[in-house]
Amino acid sequence: MVVRKVWTFAVASLAALLASAPSLAAAAVPTSAQLQALEAALNGSGELSAVLESGPGLDVTLVELRRRSLKQQFPDARWQLTTGKPLRDGRSTVQLQLSGSRQEGPTRYRLEAQQQLVLGSSGGRINAQTVIREQSLLRSGEAELPVSLLIPDAVLTGQRYDVDVLFDEPLEGAVAAGGLVALTGQQVNALESPELQLGALGGGGLFKSVQAPFTPSAQTWAILLVHPKGIVSATKRVLVVADKAQLNP
Secondary structure, three states: OEEEEOOOOOOOOOOOOOOOOOOOOOOEOOOHHHHHHHHHHHOOOOOHHHOEOOEOOEOHHHHHHHHHHHHHHOOOOEEEEEEOOOOOOOOOOEEEEEEEEEEEOOEEEEEEEEEEEEEEEOOOOEEEEEEEEEEEEEEEOOOOOOEEEEOOOEEEOOOEEEEEEEEOOOOOOOOOEEEEEEEOHHHHHHOOOOEEEEEEOEOOEEEEEEEOOOOOEEEEEEEEEEEOOEEEEEEEEEEEEOOHHHOOO
């Protein structure tokens, strides 16, 4: 068994993940101009405070700290905001894509992350958010190792569920190792990299059965896969809800 440190780059680039944030069904939807201004500000072409103000689920100071941290680790990081699919209750969503890379010695790391958000606006500035889905993938090596994160977006309180991460291509005799750990809220907010205990993988991936907390909240998992052709690090947020209707928003 080997202990390895894994980089975990939380995709959340707007605010802390507040599972108790209220529904934004009655909030005004941000305009296209507001989303364009937010994208430009995230990419360094404007002040975030001119586009955002703190409100339910949204801490502008934390947004700026996390944006700077990501830019330090990935100097070419780029955010893209597009209109997403509406939820079943009719709320409009925004799809956030984050990409970036960094060079560390001879190794180049590539980051890809996604979020689905519900944003609220006061009219002048965006002032509320709810995170619906999020995950990130960080890869190293020349080969673009394809992996699948078979992890639910939401589960019921106390439910046992599977956290499975698979290599999409056969190992063909290659020896791979992996591990996973649940991140604390502090680690997520600070973009901290925890240490993981790795074990040999069988069956082409990592398979783990875990239990959700008994109170509504959110769990964020950090996964590390080590393959002869490169390393894959992933994070995935799982919303823990008490109502079955919230499992498929």
